[in-house]
Amino acid sequence: MSQNLAKETIRNYIMLIGDDPDRPGLLETPDRIIRSWEELYAGYKQDPSEMFKTFDDVDDNVEKNGLIYLKDIEFFSVCEHHMLPFTGVAHIGYIPNGRVIGVSKLARLLDIFARRLQLQERIAEQVTDALMRYLHPKGAVCIIEGRHHCLMSRGVKKQQATMGYSSMKGVFLTDMIARNEFVSIVAK
Numbered sequence: 001m002s003q004n005l006a007k008e009t010i011r012n013y014i015m016l017i018g019d020d021p022d023r024p025g026l027l028e029t030p031d032r033i034i035r036s037w038e039e040l041y042a043g044y045k046q047d048p049s050e051m052f053k054t055f056d057d058v059d060d061n062v063e064k065n066g067l068i069y070l071k072d073i074e075f076f077s078v079c080e081h082h083m084l085p086f087t088g089v090a091h092i093g094y095i096p097n098g099r100v101i102g103v104s105k106l107a108r109l110l111d112i113f114a115r116r117l118q119l120q121e122r123i124a125e126q127v128t129d130a131l132m133r134y135l136h137p138k139g140a141v142c143i144i145e146g147r148h149h150c151l152m153s154r155g156v157k158k159q160q161a162t163m164g165y166s167s168m169k170g171v172f173l174t175d176m177i178a179r180n181e182f183v184s185i186v187a188k
Contacts (some may be wrong), residue, residue, distance in 0.1 A: 007036050034180060040078060043115030048126075051109045052134040054099040067178065069093030070106040071186055079150050080117040086160070088120075088146030091186040094137040094170055095178060103161060110142075122147045124167035133171050139170030142180050 011021040012028040019026060024131045073092040079086055113126040124142040131140035143166040152159050171178050 003034065006030070041115060041117070043112045046112045047108060047188055048112050048130045049134055051105040051112070052101055054101055054135065056099050057120060065092055067095055067099060067181055069182065072102055073107050073110055075110055077114040077116070077118045077123065079148060080119060082150040082154070083117070084149040084153065086120065086146045086148040086150070088144065090124070090127070090142055090144040092142045093182050094131050094135065094140040095171040097136055097138050099135060121162060121165045123166050128167040128169045137170065139168070139172040139175070139178060141166065141168045141172045143186055
């Protein structure tokens with residue numbers, strides 16, 4: 001979208017909600033919104049496959065027995081239904097199959113998918129799908145908990161409600177020990 005079209009669209013939006021886009025406090029608002037979109041929706045310009053620089057020299061015990069996880073990863077996203085923010089934490093884990101990635105890549109992978117117009121459930125599925133596709137672990141899991149402003153500021157107006165979703169792939173679907181280990185770690 002061109003900058004001029006974006007500015008005009010935002011000006012029209014301001015008029016639609018009943019304000020004057022030419023009043024002093026709103027004159028620079030279209031430019032500020034456009035700059036904020038670069039950050040809010042940065043995930044559209046990122047390729048998840050770039051997060052998978054792997055380390056192949058994994059210790060045999062890690063390859064056979066280890067659960068790698070990162071928990072309490074905060075995220076920010078925008079709901080595709082109302083274009084209102086939702087925030088929360090995600091817990092991501094996988095059981096390696098000979099290769100591992102740097103722990104920061106799990107947080108970066110989450111951000112790639114969260115920084116788009118989204119559904120919470122889709123973010124978790126995209127994270128586990130990407131792990132399975134590019135890393136080929138024995139299993140991948142993402143549990144995501146969010147607080148949705150569309151639920152808080154409109155509609156039922158529930159301020160304390162937290163929505164949860166879990167996506168499990170591979171051994172996390174069939175091995176109750178692996179599943180329970182991850183869930184107990186997240187619950188602590």
